[in-house]
Amino acid sequence: MSQETSQAVLELRGVTKTYRVKQGIFGKAKPLTAVNDVSLSLPRGEVLGLVGESGCGKSTLAKILLGLEAPTHGQVMIDGKEILAQDRLSLARRIQPIFQDPYSSLNPRKSIFDIVSLPLRVHKVGGPEEWERKVRDILDIVGLPARVMNTYPSQMSGGQRQRVAIARALIMKPEIVICDEPTSALDVSVQSQILNLLGDLRREFGLTYLFISHDLAVVEHLATRVAVMYLGRIVEESDVAGLFDRAGHPYTQALLKSVLTPEPGLGVPDTQLGMAYPNPIDPPSGCQFHPRCPMATSHCKAVAPRPVDTGHGRVECHLHDPQSPIYDAKVA
Amino acid sequence: MDKPLLSVRNLTIDIPVGGGTLHAVRGIDFDLNRGETLCIVGESGSGKSLTSLAVMGLLGKAIRRGADRLEFDGTDLTTASPRTMRSLRGARMSMIFQEPMTSLNPAYTIGDQLTEALLLHRKVGREAARARAVELLEKVGITAAESRLSQYPHQLSGGLRQRVMIAMALMCEPELIIADEPTTALDVTIQAQILRLLHDLGREMNMAMILITHDLGVVARVADKVAVMYAGELVETGAATEVFNTPTHPYTRGLLRCIPLPGKTERGSRLGTIPGIVPSLIGDIRGCAFRTRCAHAVPACHEAIPLRGEAGHKFRCVHEDGKRHAEEEALA
Numbered sequence: 001m002s003q004e005t006s007q008a009v010l011e012l013r014g015v016t017k018t019y020r021v022k023q024g025i026f027g028k029a030k031p032l033t034a035v036n037d038v039s040l041s042l043p044r045g046e047v048l049g050l051v052g053e054s055g056c057g058k059s060t061l062a063k064i065l066l067g068l069e070a071p072t073h074g075q076v077m078i079d080g081k082e083i084l085a086q087d088r089l090s091l092a093r094r095i096q097p098i099f100q101d102p103y104s105s106l107n108p109r110k111s112i113f114d115i116v117s118l119p120l121r122v123h124k125v126g127g128p129e130e131w132e133r134k135v136r137d138i139l140d141i142v143g144l145p146a147r148v149m150n151t152y153p154s155q156m157s158g159g160q161r162q163r164v165a166i167a168r169a170l171i172m173k174p175e176i177v178i179c180d181e182p183t184s185a186l187d188v189s190v191q192s193q194i195l196n197l198l199g200d201l202r203r204e205f206g207l208t209y210l211f212i213s214h215d216l217a218v219v220e221h222l223a224t225r226v227a228v229m230y231l232g233r234i235v236e237e238s239d240v241a242g243l244f245d246r247a248g249h250p251y252t253q254a255l256l257k258s259v260l261t262p263e264p265g266l267g268v269p270d271t272q273l274g275m276a277y278p279n280p281i282d283p284p285s286g287c288q289f290h291p292r293c294p295m296a297t298s299h300c301k302a303v304a305p306r307p308v309d310t311g312h313g314r315v316e317c318h319l320h321d322p323q324s325p326i327y328d329a330k331v332a
Numbered sequence: 333m334d335k336p337l338l339s340v341r342n343l344t345i346d347i348p349v350g351g352g353t354l355h356a357v358r359g360i361d362f363d364l365n366r367g368e369t370l371c372i373v374g375e376s377g378s379g380k381s382l383t384s385l386a387v388m389g390l391l392g393k394a395i396r397r398g399a400d401r402l403e404f405d406g407t408d409l410t411t412a413s414p415r416t417m418r419s420l421r422g423a424r425m426s427m428i429f430q431e432p433m434t435s436l437n438p439a440y441t442i443g444d445q446l447t448e449a450l451l452l453h454r455k456v457g458r459e460a461a462r463a464r465a466v467e468l469l470e471k472v473g474i475t476a477a478e479s480r481l482s483q484y485p486h487q488l489s490g491g492l493r494q495r496v497m498i499a500m501a502l503m504c505e506p507e508l509i510i511a512d513e514p515t516t517a518l519d520v521t522i523q524a525q526i527l528r529l530l531h532d533l534g535r536e537m538n539m540a541m542i543l544i545t546h547d548l549g550v551v552a553r554v555a556d557k558v559a560v561m562y563a564g565e566l567v568e569t570g571a572a573t574e575v576f577n578t579p580t581h582p583y584t585r586g587l588l589r590c591i592p593l594p595g596k597t598e599r600g601s602r603l604g605t606i607p608g609i610v611p612s613l614i615g616d617i618r619g620c621a622f623r624t625r626c627a628h629a630v631p632a633c634h635e636a637i638p639l640r641g642e643a644g645h646k647f648r649c650v651h652e653d654g655k656r657h658a659e660e661e662a663l664a
Contacts, residue, residue, distance in 0.1 A: 053519040054490070157609065158376070187375035187546060192590035192603035199600065214520055217549075221592035221599055240599060258524040260549030261594060264576040268528045268553050273521050277489075 008077075009208050010042040010065070010095075010176055015074035017060055017232075021281060032281050034060040035071070036232035042225070044175070047202065047209040049223030049240070051216060051255065053277055057232040058212045062178050065210065067091045078176070089123060096169035100181035102161030106153040112139075112164055113149040119172045138167045141204075142197060159190035163197070170201065180212045195222060216259045220244050225313075228252045231280055231288045238313025248315040250293045287318065295319065299326050336363035337540045338387065338508060341401035345382050345564075348394055352615050356382050356395075358564045364557075366507065369534060369541045371551040371572070373587075374561030377610055380544045383561075384510045387542075388427055389417040405507065423453035426501040430513035433493065436485040442496055443481030450503045468499040472529055491522040498526070502533065509534070510542045515550065527554055548591060552576050560584045563610050563621035570645030580654040581647045583622050620650070628655040
């Protein structure tokens with residue numbers, strides 16, 4: 001890839017996470033590969049959108065990045081330093097999460113001040129006066145009045161709670177923020193406010209986001225790069241224009257097709273994906289997408305595709321691989 | 333044209349609360365013909381779900397429902413006995429709820445739950461009911477339908493459970509289906525499939541459908557008619573093409589500006605917002621409820637608001653064109 005890896009604030013090299021899952025009480029434990037050989041590199045200040053259906057491994061990847069899960073294989077580097085070599089506290093200073101549901105991610109028994117100032121207290125930064133000043137500043141930045149400091153989450157709307165969650169994530173000035181579906185629990189008018197806020201904060205503080213979402217219109221709007229995940233693999237990765245204007249992988253094309261834009265008269269698109277997402281314990285052979293792919297051939301069933309450079313990113317699909325027997329110059 | 337299947341005039345819903353009465357729904361009118369799909373769109377708390385529960389006669393005991401007319405195929409629902417309502421519900425009108433995890437009973441098999449309504453309302457035997465259940469599960473795209481009957485809800489994925497909910501609603505071939513956010517909890521790919529399915533089945537069985545959603549993309553793609561709801565009132569109603577092509581109420585236009593439009597909204601630009609919050613609906617409410625958030629509010633907005641427009645497209649605003657032309661000129 002053309003990116004200067006030295007610039008990457010976050011880098012994943014061959015990250016794999018395997019769980020052992022028992023089926024039934026007496027069943028034998030089988031391996032479930034939630035994240036499969038993922039390599040990504042995220043330059044400072046960029047927004048990497050991560051899209052895919054539920055169960056594809058997006059959230060497992062987020063957990064690995066936050067240091068909540070250790071990868072089975074591979075390395076995660078932040079600023080060139082391996083994540084596992086760093087202690088929890090210093091990791092938490094650099095990378096922070098914003099979760100989907102602002103109703104369950106805030107402790108209902110703590111005041112907003114307690115919630116937002118907790119990172120300062122955990123990291124033993126300053127004293128009560130400094131805490132108050134910093135909380136006041138960060139609340140102002142996320143657009144909440146200082147008077148909410150003494151209120152509780154139950155007294156706030158969904159949008160306000162998500163602002164509190166953002167304030168808590170940003171108070172230690174992290175470099176990377178992992179946003180896991182940050183707006184999908186919110187109304188559209190609130191969603192647009194939060195998206196604007198995330199965009200402003202990124203420009204102001206040079207933040208780097210990993211933005212996990214199933215809403216492709218939102219990803220297209222906010223992301224600078226996009227990775228498409230299917231059964232734990234990144235099947236396509238590209239800059240945002242390349243992905244949305246010249247999607248290569250049939251799965252990406254199906255995802256884009258399923259976006260419902262508010263244009264009347266177009267009807268509901270037929271994604272031709274078929275019904276079921278495969279069982280990750282028993283993944284399909286060859287290209288894992290082949291059972292749902294409208295363009296699959298016997299070659300796809302037998303041989304797993306390798307990543308191919310597309311000029312604006314990479315894609316794992318035989319149709320795009322000049323060395324594959326079903327290479328299609330028209331498609332690629 | 334035939335008489336509408338469902339006719340609603342001046343529907344009001346009042347909820348007694350600590351500080352007085354919460355006027356959750358105020359003066360709603362709509363008609364729905366057989367084979368037609370009406371989408372009620374609005375944000376949380378706008379009263380869309382209450383409206384559907386009011387039609388089904390499923391409001392809580394403390395909640396007061398009032399209406400000048402609430403008629404289902406000639407039956408006056410305002411005076412219908414609980415017995416009459418029971419004979420309608422599940423048989424001639426049925427409902428699909430948002431959360432398939434909580435609206436299926438975890439202690440009963442899929443088969444038991446699917447056949448319950450049919451055994452209750454129609455004179456059929458157990459065998460015939462099971463056969464019908466298998467037929468419908470296949471129709472909603474569930475493979476190995478026969479074996480699913482003995483499974484419990486926890487053994488199915490979210491998408492499958494939602495399909496079971498749809499199959500359950502269709503068991504007695506209802507004339508009216510109310511779907512409350514049927515696809516909100518699902519992946520975009522599954523969402524497209526479920527919506528297509530609902531749409532096709534609706535056509536096939538000549539069912540009327542009320543689809544409640546906050547997703548304008550869904551509305552644009554499946555609705556024949558649209559009703560935009562804000563703070564308990566329908567602020568704009570009309571044919572889907574009319575409402576989306578010439579959104580006239582300032583709130584409708586505000587909502588449409590909040591969502592990024594692929595190919596139209598510039599990537600990374602700021603999205604439109606609707607500043608402010610929904611007003612409290614407790615106590616006396618006069619004038620336009622949207623005036624506190626509206627850029628075009630004038631003193632007259634405190635008074636009674638005229639209903640404007642023609643038969644196919646109506647809106648409530650003091651401004652003759654809802655200030656649509658003024659906004660368009662400002663943008664041009």
